[in-house]
Amino acid sequence: MRFAISKGRDAVSGRRSALRKVVAGLAVAAGLLAAPAGAQTFAALPSVPSAATASGEAKPISAWVAFCQAYAAECAVDRNEPASITLTPAIWNTVVAVNKRVNKAVQAMTDMDHLHVPDRWDLAEDGIGDCEDFQLLKRHLLAEAGLPRRAMRMTVVIDEKGEGHAVLTLITDRGDMILDNKTNTILPWRRTGYTFIKRESQDSVAWVSLGRSLSPVTTANR
Amino acid sequence: MTIRPLVLAAAIVAGTLPGLGPVPAFAGAVAELHGAWRGCLHRSFGLQASLSGRMPAADAALRTCRDAEEAYLAALSASPLLDGDDVARVRPALLMRARDWLLGRRPSPI
Numbered sequence: 001m002r003f004a005i006s007k008g009r010d011a012v013s014g015r016r017s018a019l020r021k022v023v024a025g026l027a028v029a030a031g032l033l034a035a036p037a038g039a040q041t042f043a044a045l046p047s048v049p050s051a052a053t054a055s056g057e058a059k060p061i062s063a064w065v066a067f068c069q070a071y072a073a074e075c076a077v078d079r080n081e082p083a084s085i086t087l088t089p090a091i092w093n094t095v096v097a098v099n100k101r102v103n104k105a106v107q108a109m110t111d112m113d114h115l116h117v118p119d120r121w122d123l124a125e126d127g128i129g130d131c132e133d134f135q136l137l138k139r140h141l142l143a144e145a146g147l148p149r150r151a152m153r154m155t156v157v158i159d160e161k162g163e164g165h166a167v168l169t170l171i172t173d174r175g176d177m178i179l180d181n182k183t184n185t186i187l188p189w190r191r192t193g194y195t196f197i198k199r200e201s202q203d204s205v206a207w208v209s210l211g212r213s214l215s216p217v218t219t220a221n222r
Numbered sequence: 223m224t225i226r227p228l229v230l231a232a233a234i235v236a237g238t239l240p241g242l243g244p245v246p247a248f249a250g251a252v253a254e255l256h257g258a259w260r261g262c263l264h265r266s267f268g269l270q271a272s273l274s275g276r277m278p279a280a281d282a283a284l285r286t287c288r289d290a291e292e293a294y295l296a297a298l299s300a301s302p303l304l305d306g307d308d309v310a311r312v313r314p315a316l317l318m319r320a321r322d323w324l325l326g327r328r329p330s331p332i
Contacts, residue, residue, distance in 0.1 A: 006225055008321070012327030058307070059305050059307060059308075061302065061303055063302060063313065065262070069266060111302075118302050119302030119303070132303075156304065156308070158304075158316075160330055161252075161253040161255055161256060162255075162256025162257075162259075162260075162294065162298070163252045163253050163256070163298075163301065164251060164252070164298065164301045164302065164304045165303070166303060168238045193330065195312060195315060195316065196306060197303075197308050197311075197318070209308075209311060
């Protein structure tokens, strides 16, 4: 049995421990924002931004639909929010810290092994999740830190093994940056080596196709 | 039990395996079928490149390995994050990438 943060069921309150660890760690990280969070410095970000282009509607993923019914606030699109994040060194350090901390705190496991279902999206409340759960938790924490949810879009790609994979796209003034549970390095979308398929719309609770967008360079065999 | 890639893909699309009940397209199965397609392309290209030149060999490999490609794409369509429309849309790009991989223009077919 699992529970949603917004639902607040207390029968399994111990399962919040991973999320608490992440949040506690972020509080520490917030005090260190003046210092670089690891080797990925703000200065190293691309000066010429590159953004994936949406090319039309795409069918939503059934497990995402169920997630949005259970966690409506996580899927809501506020068109009054900025569509792009203006990165500063402090914001970048927060993003890097959240990415690393969630990647470290959550234990990766397929939904089939964990919950005996093919696909379920949640916030890894029990500390276990697969690719989309990592990214949903990162977005939840970054939105709590003040970043516009509208500029953080769940994204489906085909990965280096030829499988479907979920990542989080941050749409920024330095281009589309990809947060991934396979690496702590946040890469510009074109440098991931992935084939980009679709992502959440910035205008409504829906998905948009990324057409035949290709990222031309494979950076690592992850 | 050994299951050939095409049989596995057919079972995934049908949603069943004999005696095992409904089966989704597990990530491992998709990766296995992708590997089978990649292996077929590599073998076919290797055999034909010395006879016909690299570009014709790459095109021939894509034709020769159509069954393995279809098995992979069928499994990918049945996997949780993608559907048939996604796969149909991206197929030309995947084929272009596979061709570039065979010709040494990129390190991976994805």
